[in-house]
Amino acid sequence: MDATHDRRAIGVLTSGGDAPGMNAAIRAITKVAASRGVDVVGVLGGYTGLREGALRPLTHRVREGDGERVVPDAEIDALASLGGTVLGSARELRFHTREGRAPAIARLSADGPLRGLIVIGGNGSLAGAHALAGECEVPIVGIPASIDNDVGCSASAIGVDTALNTIVAACDKICDTARAHRRAFVVEVMGRDCGYLAMAGAIAAGADAVLFREQGRDEESIVASVEHAIRRGFSQARAKQRVLILKAEGVSIPCTKLVRMVEERLGNDLPGVDVRATVLGHLVRGGNPSFQDRMIAGRLGLAAVATVLAGTTDVMLGWQGPKGGEATDDPAVSRYPLSLVLSESAAIVDGSSAVTRRRVQLMEQVEGVLGL
Ligand code: F6P
Numbered sequence: 001m002d003a004t005h006d007r008r009a010i011g012v013l014t015s016g017g018d019a020p021g022m023n024a025a026i027r028a029i030t031k032v033a034a035s036r037g038v039d040v041v042g043v044l045g046g047y048t049g050l051r052e053g054a055l056r057p058l059t060h061r062v063r064e065g066d067g068e069r070v071v072p073d074a075e076i077d078a079l080a081s082l083g084g085t086v087l088g089s090a091r092e093l094r095f096h097t098r099e100g101r102a103p104a105i106a107r108l109s110a111d112g113p114l115r116g117l118i119v120i121g122g123n124g125s126l127a128g129a130h131a132l133a134g135e136c137e138v139p140i141v142g143i144p145a146s147i148d149n150d151v152g153c154s155a156s157a158i159g160v161d162t163a164l165n166t167i168v169a170a171c172d173k174i175c176d177t178a179r180a181h182r183r184a185f186v187v188e189v190m191g192r193d194c195g196y197l198a199m200a201g202a203i204a205a206g207a208d209a210v211l212f213r214e215q216g217r218d219e220e221s222i223v224a225s226v227e228h229a230i231r232r233g234f235s236q237a238r239a240k241q242r243v244l245i246l247k248a249e250g251v252s253i254p255c256t257k258l259v260r261m262v263e264e265r266l267g268n269d270l271p272g273v274d275v276r277a278t279v280l281g282h283l284v285r286g287g288n289p290s291f292q293d294r295m296i297a298g299r300l301g302l303a304a305v306a307t308v309l310a311g312t313t314d315v316m317l318g319w320q321g322p323k324g325g326e327a328t329d330d331p332a333v334s335r336y337p338l339s340l341v342l343s344e345s346a347a348i349v350d351g352s353s354a355v356t357r358r359r360v361q362l363m364e365q366v367e368g369v370l371g372l
Contacts, residue, residue: 008115009039010308011055014085015046015092015125018285019145019159021293023079023086025120027072028301030058034070036309041114046121047092047128050104055113056087080294083162083287089121095128101135108136115139116308118301122146122157123345126316130338133314141307142316142338143300147285150194152344152353153325153336154318158300161292163190163284164200170280171205171244178242182272184230186262188255188279191248193349197284198248199363208233208243208371213250214351214360222253223261229371230262234270255279303333316341 010033014022030040039061044054058076061068079086094100108114116139119129126142133140144151145158167189178185191197195212202210209229211222226245233243247255255277263275289297296319303317306328315335318325325334347353351360 013043015121020162021158024297139313167201184243195248
């Protein structure tokens with residue numbers, strides 16, 4: 001059956017923590033599929049919606065000449081600039097068991113309404129996609145989207161660039177007020193299992209020090225390093241107007257507790273110097289996607305549609321991923337088996353991946369420079 005005679009749609013869903021650029025990927029998938037005569041259906045609310053059959057068409061058919069043409073719904077054009085996800089998202093815990101996935105599997109049979117499913121999300125979502133791929137009859141294809149940058153086989157994921165831009169803009173603003181009062185700020189950024197946002201954000205924001213879980217420091221050494229950065233920054237020799245420390249969410253000591261402990265150690269040694277804490281939290285996950293995230297989303301979306309139409313399943317499209325991926329028409333995009341992606345993601349998080357080792361080594365070199 002060719003693409004135009006098969007009336008089944010490609011399904012697309014967003015799952016897990018949203019990431020800026022997810023909507024841009026939905027737009028790209030919808031427009032590319034429509035251009036190939038294929039309808040697209042959005043699944044509402046991630047895997048929960050797939051279980052419940054919450055589907056919303058994103059294309060419709062119009063008569064043209066003797067035949068009909070698939071066109072994207074009018075609001076699709078406006079999607080690329082929106083943060084979040086118009087399809088909604090969820091962390092669906094029932095998807096961890098085959099029993100919990102059963103209603104979704106039933107919807108993905110060869111004679112069902114969907115000819116394939118594109119899952120846009122992070123590691124939990126891709127694990128769900130991998131499980132589904134082994135159980136259903138249509139292609140399941142993943143696209144990495146997570147601000148944390150912890151998805152294996154992809155140098156970046158949708159949302160990372162925007163999150164970093166948000167972090168840098170927030171730190172710039174915090175530094176304005178910090179300089180006015182000669183204050184030190186500990187700024188916490190998202191990244192539960194992976195400190196990439198803190199690392200890359202610290203360099204770009206010109207921080208004096210950075211704390212991330214992968215350093216493996218104990219509480220005493222964390223407190224000591226913050227104290228050291230503040231003493232050094234405000235020393236007579238350096239006479240800084242502000243000290244900025246970026247802390248990854250994954251460093252278990254809470255920001256306010258850390259600041260209190262540092263203040264106790266500083267005592268009255270630095271008169272007039274205050275230490276404050278700011279937790280950026282979900283602010284980092286929202287906002288209009290950057291050019292880079294829209295561009296990555298568009299190119300991964302294009303390759304994902306081609307992959308579904310080629311009948312390939314249980315794969316993820318990676319952006320500038322490691323050697324060994326299967327080439328696509330786009331030199332920056334390769335296909336990787338989801339099993340490999342998930343094992344590499346686990347290694348990124350537990351520190352055994354070459355990616356994590358490289359990041360940590362780079363940061364060790366940078367640390368000596370940050371506080372100067
Ligand atoms: O999406 C990843 C992430 O933003 C992590 O950085 C963070 O720890 C987590 O999601 C927060 O999840 P939730 O929004 O469910 O609290």
